[in-house]
Amino acid sequence: MDIRIFPFFFIFLFCSCNQEEQKAVVHPFENRHYLELLEVGKESQQLDSINELLIELENDSLINSLYFKYAYYSLKNGDSKKFRYWNRKAFIKSIKINDTLKIAEAHWDLASYFLQDNLIDSSYYNYNKAFLFYDAGKEEFLSGMMLLNMAILQKNIKDYAGSEVTTIKAINKIKKAKNKSQLYKAYNNLGIIYKELGDYKKALEYHGRALEFHLISGNLLLQASSLNNIGNIYKEDGYFDEAIEKYQTALQVDSIEIKRPQLYAMLLDNRAHARLKKTDTVGIFSDFLEALQIREKINHESGIVVNKIHLSEYYLFKKDSLKALKYASQALALSEQTSNHRDILNSMLLLAEIDINNEGYFLRKHIELSDSLQNKERRVRNKFARIHFETDEFIAKNKQLNEQKKWLIGGSSGALILSFLAIIIFRQKAKHRKLKNERDQQKANEEIYRLLLDQENKIEDGKYKEKERISKELHDGVLSKLFGIRFTLSNLNLKCDQDSIKIKEKHLDDLRQMEQEIRLISHELQNNKFQEVGFLKLLRKLLEDQAMILGFLPTINSDPSIPWERISNPIKMNLYRIIQEAFQNIKRYSGASKAEIKLILKEECLIISINDNGRGFDIDKKVQGIGLANMRSRTKEIGGSFYIKSGKMGTLITIKISI
Incomplete structure (x- = not known):
């Protein structure tokens, strides 16, 4: 009895719980219609009209929940046709929305339905199906x-x-x-x-x-039920005193006769029967009668049959064959009416013992029914075995598929990991090659810059030596000769005519002027203040070279406080290349007629600005150009910031580097 009631009770709770979850997420319109449809579905017999109303929900989960509710109420009310209809709808919808737990629940409902109709094999099959889905869902x-x-x-x-x-x-x-x-x-x-x-x-x-x-x-009432079970074992094993003690303990539970009359009647009957087995018959007849009256009142048919079998045994013990036969016959009739095979067999054995004249008949009927039941049970057991075999095959196949899946996943994962590692290794190698190339490029740039400086230094050194040689020549050669001439002319002063004196004085003045000029040139040749060897010199030479291409000479204004000797060669080399790239862009695109470079030192920050008066450009469109990209990249390499502003008035590039 418990096994029949519990599934329906659990389904009701399960569906109710699911509905509470749905209320939190569905549209209020759907909630309202859900409750209305729930009531309509419980009462209405028009299945098609209900289906039309269900479409309004537009929510498969809610519709499926109603299918299960309708199936439950149909099963509860014994309407097999409606139950099978709604159960099938629930199956189809659950499969459609791929809800495996609901598929399992539909099998559970169907198992309970078949159990009500005593179709044991079909019930077992669907319980097994439900188990497989629940087990797969953990x-x-x-x-x-x-x-x-x-x-x-x-x-x-x-x-x-x-x-x-x-x-x-x-x-x-x-x-x-x-x-x-x-x-x-x-x-x-x-x-x-x-x-x-x-x-x-x-x-x-x-x-x-x-x-x-x-x-x-x-829970004392549940304890009483367990005590009854334990008492039955003692009674079956011949320990009647222990059995009676268990029954007696259970009967002492407060108000058991009111709260659980069926259990109370069972305990009375079992206690009396144990005393009968012990041949202690004092007062047991009243217990048998009281138990029978309670069972008849609550219409507990299987209990009535057992009670009458016990009464038959009681009268047989008392040698009252007529009453024993009466109760045994009534027990047989009622057990056949309710298809209670266990009690049919017990009644037949009892009748064979009581009715000597028909002993053979009842024993033969007992054997026939027993054989029939054994064959039926054997067939059902065979079906159960086949179901188990198919289930084991399914589980084994599932395990095999899972193993294959694991190997496939493992192999795929391994391949992915190896591919990923290969990509990482390849990228690392590429990155290392790039870094090596950048380092080599940096070294090359520094070497180029050093060579440029060496070249300029050698040129300046050559110029200095040449100037020194000329200075010496002027001082030691020309000046000494001029001095000799002036001395000779001075001696002509011995001539006293006026014209000679005037001519000599004029030549002497010219020679003095020439001497002064040559001395000045000599001193200037020996003066190194104008020399400008280093980064600024390279920039000026770059601008002079660009002037031939641009058609004008760009100007350069440098803050004299800039400590160029403190600035590293990589910074100066990259600045040189940036300025070079800027003038390449001016030549190609701007059409400028003027350009200016400013080098300013401000708060330990070197600011370089390159400004031209050419036609500007759209920065957003040109931002991906190679020239600008190179300039940005070089600025980033030396830890600087790159800014560009362009418009109709020209283009201004500003670079800021912390030194």
Whole structure:
């Protein structure tokens, strides 16, 4: 009975929980229609009209949730046609939206439906399907519940070995969720299995473990149920006193007759039956009658059958064959009416013992039914075995696919990693080559700059030596000769005529002037103040060379306070190349007639500006040009900032470098 009720109860809770989650995210319009459609679907018989209304939701998850709700209410109300209709719709929608948990739930619902109709094999098949989906989705608790439902079905068809294995698998999964109620059911199932197998010690052990969950929870009514199970084992094993003690303890639970009349009647009947087995019949008839009255009042059919079998045994013990036959016959009729095969067989055995005249008939019917049930159970067990085999094959194939997937993923990952490493190595090598090339280029630039300086120094040194030679020649040669001439002319002063005196004086004055001029030239030749060797000299020479191309000589204004000797050669070399590139651009694009270079020292910052009066350009369009890119790159190399401004009035390039 528990196994039938629980799935429906859980589905209801599960769907309700899902609906609460949906309310937080769906449109209010959908919420309103969802609630309306929920009520309409529960009552309406017009399936097509409901489907038309469902389209308004425009949300597959909400629609699917309603399908499950409708299926649940149909199952609850015993409407098989509507249940199968909505269950199929839920299957199709769940597959469409690829919701594997909902597919599992649809199988669970279908398993419960088949269980109601006592189609054990179909129920088992769908529980197994639900298990596979839940297990694939790593839903340990739900997959454990499906295994437990399957185990109970196996127990019901007397596949005790199979049920034991499945129950243990279920326990291992349910333990992780720490769900006490399901663990109780699992241990209780193991207790029943071992009782049927005649292993009463193990049966008591597992029923005892099941009882522990109720002792922890403090639920006395559930404790009473476990005590009844334990009492049944003692009774079956012939320990009647222990059985009576367990039943008695359970019957002392406060208000049990009001809160759980079915359990109360069962305990009364079992206690009386244990005393009958012990041949202690004092007062047991009233217990049998009270239990029967309660069961008839609540229409507990299987309980009524057991009660009447016990009453038949009681009258047989009392040697009242007529009443014994009466209750045994009633038990047989009711058990056949309810298709309760266990009690049919028990009733037939009892009737064979009571009705001596028809003993052969009842024994033959008992054998026929027993054989038929065994064949049926064997067929169902075979079906279960096939389902297990297919499941094992599926799991094995799935494992194989997973292994292949792992190898594929591993191989792909390895290939990707190797490719990634190869790319990194290649890029590192390329980067190293680039850095080496840049270092080589830097060294080459520095060497070029050094050679330029050496060349200028040699030229200046040659000029200086040539000037020194000329100075010496003028001073030692020309001046000495002129001095001799002047001295000779001075001697002509001996002539006293007026004309000679005037001519001599005139020549003497000319010679003095010539002497003064030559002396001045000599001194100037020896003066080094005008020399300008180094970076500025190179710049001036660059501008002189550019003047021939540009058609005008650019001007250069340099702050005399700039400490060029403190500025490193890489900075001066890159500045030289930047200025060179700037004038290349002026020649190619600007059409300028004037250009100026300014070199300023401001707050330990060297500022170089290059300005021309040519036609400007759109910086955004030209920003990717090679010339500008090179200038920016060189500025970045020496830790500077590059700025450019261009318009109709010309172009201004500014470079700032901290020194």
